Amino acid sequence: MKHFLRVLILLLLVSAAGTFEVSAQNPAQSKKYKKKAKAAKKKKKDPYTPVYHDADADHDGVPDSRDQCIHTPKGEPVTTFGCPYDVDFDGIFDYEDSCKNEAGPRENHGCPWGDRDGDGIMDNVDDCPDKAGLKTYHGCPDTDGDGIPDNKDKCPTVPGIVKYEGCPPPYSDIDGDGVEDYSDLCPSTPGVKTNRGCPELKPADKAALQKAFDNLLFESGSDVIVSSSFQSLDDLAKVLRNNLSFKLYIEGHTDNVGDDDANLDLSKRRAISVKNYLISKGVAGTRLSTDGFGEMKPVDTNETPEGRKKNRRVEMHILQ
Known part of the structure; x- marks a missing residue:
């Protein structure tokens, strides 16, 4: 009975202490208990704690x-x-x-990507990132207005032709009228500089052409012709119908206000509007040619309202 009480007391002490070192009266048993206790301690390690050996x-x-x-x-x-x-x-x-x-x-x-020249075309797609230009020419300008962007033009300040990489060709004037062939609208027929190398018009025909130019108006920012321009265009159509050898070259221009590419597009559309109106009045479309230059060919300064008004124009040239 006394032995039983001793064992019971020992177990209670173990339970209260939680961690213990077992000791028995027999040394061999003590060694055995210590070995088991040591193994139990190892098992009590947190199995969820990762141990990295990486x-x-x-x-x-x-x-x-x-x-x-x-x-x-x-x-x-x-x-x-x-x-x-x-x-x-x-x-x-x-x-x-x-x-x-x-x-x-x-x-x-x-x-x-930035836009160093401020032309609205990002530098990564701008062929001329340090000089403002047009989307049409991949961000490059066309200073001389010859349709050849400056980065491909060996004579960027003098109008030229593609064949000569933007430079004027060697002097040539086949009809001998004093207007070089590359800018002569009638290169095989002697004419006058005031009519772009074409023959001088009769006073009545010249007056009809001038009247059509002076009275031609469009709705703001549009290619729609204002009705007050119809009568003068009708008179011009009559001149063309009565002179079947005449052809008409129509070119649109704008001032420098607004987006360059939008201006270029508008100038082309306005020239086409004049062409379509004349066709509706009985003039064959094959006798009419058009082009647009946007703000590239000003005839006056763009710094004043009066100058900008002159630059917003559609020019018409009768070719014979």
């Missing part, structure tokens, strides 16, 4: 087994997944991004 190639503190960017430069701050930060979310890590707070393409070192 490599960390880039030394960023994130084991390679869960490091999604194992070649991060030494010392670069990383996320819990081992990748460097990308504040602007453009796919370029901050340490290699020249514009950390603005998203941009890798080709531009993580910075957005």
Whole structure:
């Protein structure tokens, strides 16, 4: 009975202490109990605590087994997944991004494309990023208005032709009228400079052409001809119907207010509107040709209202 009480008391002490070192009267038994107690302590370790024995190639503190960017430069701050930060979310890590707070393409070192010349065409698609130009010419201007952009024009300030890379051809005046062939609307027929190298018109025909020019009006920002212009255009159509050898060259122009490309488009559409009106009055379309130059060929300054008004025009030239 006494032995039983001793065992009971020992068990109660073990339960109260939680952790204990067992000791028995028999040394062999004590050694056995100590061995079991030591094994029990090992089993009590938290099974959910991960123990990493993994490599960390880039030394960023994130084991390679869960490091999604194992070649991060030494010392670069990383996320819990081992990748460097990308504040602007453009796919370029901050340490290699020249514009950390603005998203941009890798080709531009993580910075957005700019517009150095302010022509509305981003530098990456602008053939002339340092000089304002037109979308039609991929961001390049056409200073001399010859239809050849400056970046492809060897004579950018002098009108020329494609054959001579934007330069005027060697002097040539087949009809000998003093107007060089490349700018002569009637290169095979002697004429006068005032009519672009075409023969001088009869006073009545010249007056009809001038009247049509003076009275031609369009609705603001549109290619719709104002009705007050109809009568003078009717008189011009009559001249053309009565002179079947006559042809008419119509070219549109604008001032420099507004978008360059929109102005170019508007000038072309206005010239076509005049052509269509004359066709509706019985003039064959094959006798009418059109072109538009936008703001490229001003006849006066664009710095004053009067000058801009002169530049907003549709010129008409009778060719014989």
